[in-house]
Amino acid sequence: MNVLLVYAHPEPRSLNGSLRDFTVNHLQQAGHAVQVSDLYAMNWKAVLDASDYPEREAGAPFNPSLESKHAFQHGTQAADIAREQEKLRWADTVLLQFPLWWFAMPAILKGWVERVYAYGFAYGVGEHSDTHWGDRYGEGLMKGKRAMLVVTTGGWESHYSPRGVNGPIDDLLFPIHHGILYYPGFDVLPPFVVYRTSRMDEARFAQVREALGQRLDTLGTTAPIPFRQQNGGAYEIPALTLRADLAPDETGFAIHVA
Template structure:
C-alpha cells in the first residue's frame, strides 16, 4: 500500500512523535510505501487567503470559486499542490494528532481547509449531474485512519461517558470530512490517558498501533450510508424506515 501520514503535533519527542516513529517503522517492515507531512516541521500555513490563489486582489474573495479556478489552472500555491500530489498518490491516509478541545489542532484544520479544495476534494458532479459526496467524490476509493491521543480515561469517552462517545466526538472528521470527500473512514485508533501514560502503557499502545497498521488493508470501514445510495430523501433526510425512532449522528451508520 501507499500511505500518506499527516502529522500534527509541535513536538517530535512527544508521545505522538514516538508513536509515529513506531508506525512508520511498522509500515516499512510490512513493505508499504509512505510519505509524511509533518505540518509543524514544515511550517504549514494554516489560514486560507488570496495568496493560495496567486495573490489576486478582488473586490470580494469567493473562496470556493477561487479554489476551483486555481486548481483547474494549476495556479494554487506550491505548498498546496505538493500536498495534493501526496494525497492523490496514496491509497490510505493517516491523520495523526492529539485531541485538543475535542478536535484536531488548528494547523490540521488549516490543512483540510487549504488542501481539500473545491474541484479536488468536493464540488464534483457525476455524469448525471448529481453532486458526488458522502461516499463519492474526489477522494473516493481511499481509506482514512485517525491516530490520536487524549488525556482522559477511556471510560469518559464511553457510551455514557461525560465527554461523549469518541466516534461521535470525531463525527465532523469521520463523516463530514473523510466520508464527504469519498474516503472510507476506518475506526479511529486512540491512546487514552496520554498525560499519565507509563512505560508499560506506552508499550501496550505501540503494540496496538502496530497491529492496526498490519491490518490496515483489511479493517472494515465505518458503515456510513451513501448519499446517492437511496438512504436519503430529496431533502437529504434519512428515510424513516432506517434507524426508526432515532435521531442524532449515530443514525448515519
Template sequence: MKVLIVVAHPDQASLTHSFTGVANQQLQRDGHEVQVTDLYAMRWKSEIDRDDFPGLTETERLIVSAASDRAFHAGSLTEDVKAEQAKLLWADGLILAFPLWWFTMPAIMKGWVERTLSHGLGYGLGAYNDTHWGDRYGEGAMAGKRGMLLVMLGGAQPHYDRRGINGPIDDILFPITHGVLFYPGFNVLPSFVSYRADRMTPERFENEGEHLRERMRNFFTAEPIPYRMQNGGDYLIPSLQLRAELSPGIDGFAAHSR
C-alpha cells in the same frame, strides 16, 4: 500500497509523534510506501486568505470555494498546497495523527484540510439533480482510498463513554471521520485512540504500540465504518434526509451508519 501520514504536534518527543513512528515503521515493514507530512516541522500555513490564490485581482471579492475551484483547475494553487495534493493523489491511504485539543484537531491540521482538500478535489464534484447530489459522502476524488485517525487524548476513557461527561469519543470524532474523510470519498477505518496521553508509561506504550502495529498490519484489509452513502438510496434527494424506515428510533450521528 502507499500511505500518507499527516501529523500535527509541535513537540517531536510527543506521544503523537511516537505513535506516528510506530505506524510508519510497521507499514514499511509490511512493504508499503510511506510519506509523512509533519505540519509543525514544515511550518504549514493554516489560514486561507488571498495569498492562496495568486490569480485573484486586488479588487475581486474572495469567495473561497469559487477561487479555490478556479485555482485548482488552472494549476495556480500555491506550491505547498499542490505538493500535498500530489501526495493525496499518490496515496492509497491517509492517516491523520493529532492530539485532541478543544474537542477537535489542532488548528494547523484543520488548515491543512481546508487548504489541501480544495474545491475541485475534496468537494464540489459531480452532478446535482433529482437523483444525485454531487459526488460526496462515499464518492469523490478519494473514493477507494482508506482513511483513519490516530488520536491522543488527555482524559481517561470513562470520560468519553456513552455517559461520560465529554460525550462519546465516536461522536466527538464524527465531524472528522464522516465530515472530513468520508465526505470526499475515503473508506474510513475505526479510529485508534490513546487516552491519558500525558500519563503514558513505558509498559502501556508498548501494549498500545502493539495494538497499533496490528491495526497497521490490517490497514488495507480491515472493515471500514459502515457509513451510509449519500447517493446509494438511503437518503431522499434533494432533502438529504435519511429514509424513515432506516434506523428506526435512532437519530443523530448514529443513524448515519448501518
C-alpha cells in the same frame, strides 16, 4: 501500499512523536511506501486566505470557494497546496495523527484540510439532479482510498464513553470521520485512540505500540465504518434526509451508520 501520514504535533519528543516514528518504521519494514506531512516541521500555513491564489484578480472580493475552484482548474494554487494534493493522489491510505485539543483536531490540521481540500478536488464534483446530489458521502475523488485517525487524549476512556462527561468519542470524531473523510469518498476505518496519555510508562507504551502495530498490519483488511452512502438510496433527494423507514424515530449521528 502507499501510505500518507499527516501528522500534527509541535513536539517531536512527545508521545505523538514516538508513535509517528513507530508507525513509519513499522509500515516501511512491512514493505509499504510512506510519506509524512509533518505540519509543524513544515511550518504549514494554517489560514486559508487570498494569498493562496496568487493569480486572482487584485482588489476583487474574496470568495474562497470560487477562488479555490478557479485556481484548481487552472493550476494556479499555492505550491504547498498542490504538493499535498499530489500526496493524496499518490496515497492508498491516509492516516491523520493528532492530539485531541479542545474536543477537535489542532488548528494547523484543520487548516491543512481547509486549504488542501479544493473545490473540484475534494468537493464540488459530480452532477446534481433529482436522483444524484454530487459525488460525495461515499463517492468522490478519494473513493477507493482508506483513511484512519490516530488520536491521543489526556482523558480516561470512561470520560469518552456513551455516558461519559466529555461525550462519546464516536460523536466527537464524527465530523472528521463523516465530514472530512467520508465526504470526499474515503473508506473510513475505526479510529485508533490512546487515552490517559499523562499516565504513560514504558510497559503501557509497549502495549500501545503492539496494539497500533496490529492496526497498521490490517489497514487493507479492516472493515470500514458502514456509513450510509448519500446516493445509494438511503436519503431523500434533494432534501438529503434519511428515509423515514430507516432508523425510525431516531436522530443524531448514529442514524447515518447502517
